[in-house]
Amino acid sequence: MKAKSLRDLVWPERTYATNLTTALNAADKTIIDDEALRFILPRPGGPLDLAALSTSAAEDPRLKVALTLQNPVNGVSTAPDGRLFVLYARVDGSTGPQVAEWHNDSNPTPYPNAEWNSYGPGKDPATHLIRTNSQRIGPDGTLWLVDTGSPGIGEPVILPKGPKLVQVNLTTNKVTRVYNLGNVTLTTSIIDDLRFNPSAGLAYITDAGAPAIIVLDLATGEARRLLEDDPTTKGFMPVSAEGGLLRGPTGGYFYIYADQHEVSPDGKHYYYQPCAGGLSRIETRYLNDAFYNSTLASVLSRYPEPYALTPSTGGTAIDAEGNIYNSDTNRQAILKISPNGTSTILVQDPRLLWVDAMWIDTYGQLWIPAAQLNRGIPFNNGSNHIQKPLYVYTIDIGVGPSPIDHA
Numbered sequence: 001m002k003a004k005s006l007r008d009l010v011w012p013e014r015t016y017a018t019n020l021t022t023a024l025n026a027a028d029k030t031i032i033d034d035e036a037l038r039f040i041l042p043r044p045g046g047p048l049d050l051a052a053l054s055t056s057a058a059e060d061p062r063l064k065v066a067l068t069l070q071n072p073v074n075g076v077s078t079a080p081d082g083r084l085f086v087l088y089a090r091v092d093g094s095t096g097p098q099v100a101e102w103h104n105d106s107n108p109t110p111y112p113n114a115e116w117n118s119y120g121p122g123k124d125p126a127t128h129l130i131r132t133n134s135q136r137i138g139p140d141g142t143l144w145l146v147d148t149g150s151p152g153i154g155e156p157v158i159l160p161k162g163p164k165l166v167q168v169n170l171t172t173n174k175v176t177r178v179y180n181l182g183n184v185t186l187t188t189s190i191i192d193d194l195r196f197n198p199s200a201g202l203a204y205i206t207d208a209g210a211p212a213i214i215v216l217d218l219a220t221g222e223a224r225r226l227l228e229d230d231p232t233t234k235g236f237m238p239v240s241a242e243g244g245l246l247r248g249p250t251g252g253y254f255y256i257y258a259d260q261h262e263v264s265p266d267g268k269h270y271y272y273q274p275c276a277g278g279l280s281r282i283e284t285r286y287l288n289d290a291f292y293n294s295t296l297a298s299v300l301s302r303y304p305e306p307y308a309l310t311p312s313t314g315g316t317a318i319d320a321e322g323n324i325y326n327s328d329t330n331r332q333a334i335l336k337i338s339p340n341g342t343s344t345i346l347v348q349d350p351r352l353l354w355v356d357a358m359w360i361d362t363y364g365q366l367w368i369p370a371a372q373l374n375r376g377i378p379f380n381n382g383s384n385h386i387q388k389p390l391y392v393y394t395i396d397i398g399v400g401p402s403p404i405d406h407a
Contacts, residue, residue: 060349060395066367067102067392074315074356074371076102076392077137079170080407085111085143087135089356091153091376092386098132099145111143112168112175125149126161126178134193134357141407142176143168146194146205149185153378154248156187163191165205165216179216184223186210190256193357195263195270198404200288204261204270206233211257213272215291224291232304233258235274240312241329241354241374249382260326262318264339265402271324273310279326279337281307308341314373317358317366319399325366327355329374334358334366334395347395360401368393 067073067086071094075087084102088094097117100108110117119128131153134146149162157163160182167177185191190209197204205214205223211233212225227233238253239246246254256275263270263284270287273279282304290297314327322339325346333348334355346366354374359367369392375385 058349059351060347062347062395063349063351063368063393064395065391066394069390069392070388071096072371072373072376072386072390073369073392074373075135076357076359076367076369077135077143077406078359078361078367079137080141080362083170085135085137086392087132087357089371089373089376090131091373091378092384093377098129099135112173116166116175119151124161125158126164126180129166130158130162133190136194136357136359137170137406138196139198139404139407141170143170144194146191148190148192149182150190153190157185157189159185159187163189165194165203179218179221179223181205181214181216181223184214184225192259193261195261196404197263197267197270197284197288199267200284202288202291204263204272204287206258206261206272208256208259208275211235211274213258213261213270213287215287217291224297226287226290226297226300227258227304230301230304232278232280232301233272233274235276235278237274237276237312239275239329239374239379241314241379242332243330246374246379247381248378251381254379260313260316262316262324263402263404265318265320265322265404267404271307271318273313275314276312277310278306279308279310279324280304308337308343310335310337310343314355314371315357315369317360318402318405319360319397320402321399322402323399325358325360325397327352327358327368329354334368346397351391351393360397360399360405362400364396364398364400365394366397368395 072089073086074089077085097110099111101111102108119130131148133148145166147164149157163181163185165179169176188210189207192206192208195204203216212228216223234257239256248254259275261272270284271281286303290300311328314329317325324337326335332352334346335343336346337343353370353372356371372386377384
C-alpha cells in the first residue's frame with residue numbers, strides 16, 4: 001500500500017473519506033509515512049513534532065487520586081455545595097446503578113433513586129434509565145442525564161420511549177422533566193453527550209451512532225438533527241487507544257461518530273469531533289438558525305471549519321478562558337487547546353488510561369476519570385481486560401469552568 005501523507009487524510013473530501021473507510025474494513029492496517037507523523041500531536045509547550053509520539057512517561061506528581069474504584073466510571077460532576085455524582089460505564093460486565101451520588105463514608109447511592117436505575121424486562125423505558133452515557137450539572141444547577149435508550153453498546157435503541165434527556169432537581173432529588181428524543185433518534189443512534197447555550201435556550205447533543213448533532217429547544221422540547229452524516233460528525237477512522245485500533249465483539253473495527261463537544265464561554269462557537277479526532281468549529285448562530293430554518297439546515301455543511309488536529313479522544317472539558325482539554329487515548333495524555341486552536345500537552349502519565357468525560361470544578365481542578373473503556377468488553381473484541389482498582393484523578397489548572405457550561 002502506498003504511504004499517504006497525513007495532510008491528505010485530515011478533513012478529506014467525502015469521496016476520499018469513504019474510500020479510506022472501505023480500505024480499513026478490508027485491511028488490518030493503513031500506512032502513514034514518517035513525514036506525515038510529524039503533524040499528529042504536539043510536544044509540551046511547542047509545535048507538532050515526531051519526537052512527541054513516545055508513549056513512555058513518568059508518573060506526574062501533579063495528579064492527585066480523588067476516587068478509588070472497583071468499576072469503571074466514565075463521568076463525574078460536582079455541585080457548588082460539594083456533592084459529587086458519578087456515572088458507571090458497566091463495560092466490565094458488572095451490574096448495579098448507572099448514576100450514583102458518591103459519599104466518602106459509605107457506598108454510592110443510586111441517583112435519583114434505585115427505581116430509576118432498575119430498568120429490566122417489563123419496565124417502562126420512559127421512566128427508567130436504560131443505558132446512561134453521560135451526566136452533568138448544567139448552568140441551571142440541575143443534573144442532566146443522557147439516556148441512549150439502548151440496553152447495551154451495539155444493541156438497537158428502544159423506540160420511541162427509550163432515548164431521552166432526564167433533568168433532576170438537586171434540592172428535591174426528584175426528576176423534574178423528561179425530554180423524549182425518540183423522534184430524532186434512529187435504532188443505530190447513540191445519543192452521547194450534552195452541552196448548553198443558555199442565551200439561545202438550546203442544548204446540543206451528539207449522536208455517536210448515527211452521526212449528527214441534535215439541537216433541542218429546552219422550553220418546547222422540540223428537537224432537530226443537523227449535520228447528519230457530515231464528514232465533520234462522521235469522520236473516517238476507527239477509534240484507537242494504547243496504540244491499537246479498537247475492535248467490537250465480532251472483531252470489526254469500532255467507529256464512534258460525533259462524540260466530544262464544547263461551547264465557547266461567550267456562546268458564539270460550537271466545537272465538536274468524532275471520537276477518532278479532528279476537532280471542528282461552527283458558529284452557533286448557524287446551528288441555532290438552522291434549527292428553525294430548513295433551507296439553512298440543508299446547506300449547513302458549508303459552515304464548519306477545521307479547528308484543531310486532535311487524536312482519538314475519550315473526553316473533553318472547557319474552562320472559563322475558552323481552553324479545551326482533550327484526552328489522548330493513545331498517549332495517555334491531556335492536551336490543552338487554546339482559543340486560537342494551538343495545542344500543548346497539559347499532562348502525560350501512564351495511569352491516564354482512556355480518560356473519559358472530564359470536569360472542571362469551581363476550585364480550578366480538572367477531574368480526570370481514567371475509565372479504561374478500551375479494555376472493556378464492547379471495545380476489546382468481546383474480552384474484559386480492565387485492571388482494578390480504577391481511579392479518578394484531579395490536577396490543578398488554575399481556572400474555573402466556563403460560566404455557561406455548568407454551575
